[in-house]
Amino acid sequence: MNYNLELLKSTQPNVLKQLQAVYKNGKIGHAYIFEGANGSGTEEMMRFFTALLFCENPQDNVPCETCRSCQRLSSGNHLNLHEVFPDGQFIKVDAIDVLLHELSKTGLEAGRKIYIVHEAERMNVKSANKLLKYLEEPDGHVTAIFITNNINALIPTIRSRCQHIKFQPVAKKIVMTYLEQHGVTKSIASTISMITADLKEAEKLSQDDAFAHARKTVLKLVESLSKNVHESLLVVHEDWLPTFKEKDQMELALDLLLFAIRDIVAMKANPEIELTYPDMKQYWSGVALRSSYDVLSSQLQAILVARKNLQSNMNRTLLMEQLMLNLQEGKSFV
Ligand SMILES: [Zn+2]
Incomplete structure (x- = not known):
């Protein structure tokens, strides 16, 4: 007790x-x-x-x-x-x-x-x-x-x-501080605090290699978006699909992807804002400069659609290929 x-x-x-x-x-x-x-x-x-x-x-x-x-x-x-x-x-x-x-x-x-x-x-x-x-x-x-x-x-x-x-959900800031006090880097702590308000679960994620790998894979995909659709499809097939085999893993991955785009939108509005991926700050600011609000908002929309399709059990390869095409469409971050 x-x-x-x-x-x-x-x-x-x-x-x-x-x-x-x-x-x-x-x-x-x-x-x-x-x-x-x-x-x-x-x-x-x-x-x-x-x-x-x-x-x-x-x-x-x-x-x-x-x-x-x-x-x-x-x-x-x-x-x-x-x-x-x-x-x-x-x-x-x-x-x-x-x-x-x-x-x-x-x-x-x-x-x-x-x-x-x-x-x-x-x-x-x-x-x-x-x-x-x-x-x-x-x-x-x-x-x-x-x-x-x-x-x-x-x-x-x-x-x-x-x-x-x-009991109110534990504030994001408290989850972050708690993790940082337990030796977790600010970057990882920020991302985890977006995903859960449960301190025990947060601590578990912070020690989970699979989570660190998931985060890395999502960021690799985001970076590929700045190149071309072939590059993104390559990442989808070589990294994304083999990493996120289960439905719940894919769900988390799409959330992480959503947070990345949200970071970029947030930075466009306020460069000093707290980010989900503070380690990407410099890269995000470049993307924010090159991307219009319209493009970013249609990208957010595309990810939400993919999330919905995941719930209705759409074939995941097809789902990701479609998402890559939608993310590229009209984008100006080339
Ligand atoms: Zn006593």
């Missing part, structure tokens, strides 16, 4: 303040929903809030980390904490039965009990109804935290009994 308070301060400052205020005012609710995209810090915040509620001696609304409760929590054996996880696709009613049984026991440990429902959107109707009965008769010493990435998947009767805590 560990958490990184400094990280929470930068990723979710508002939620952190909100929960600390709840604690400070002594108005601790019976049930909370922590709603946020994967990687937005819902799990981490839950660990912080749980520790705060259990702590015997918090300092400035922060758990002390030294009391008996804090120690038990960090070693993973706090008797008043109960967690429910999905088993396969769903949170099954058996898991809820076990939970309710645990909660009904008269305390081995005095004080508040907390239960956590992870991936709460996976509760099936039976599980949700069973838990609802319990939520309808709130016990002053029990607090529930439902963690979900989709509040609409929870039944309305559960939603209405919980306080809703909404």
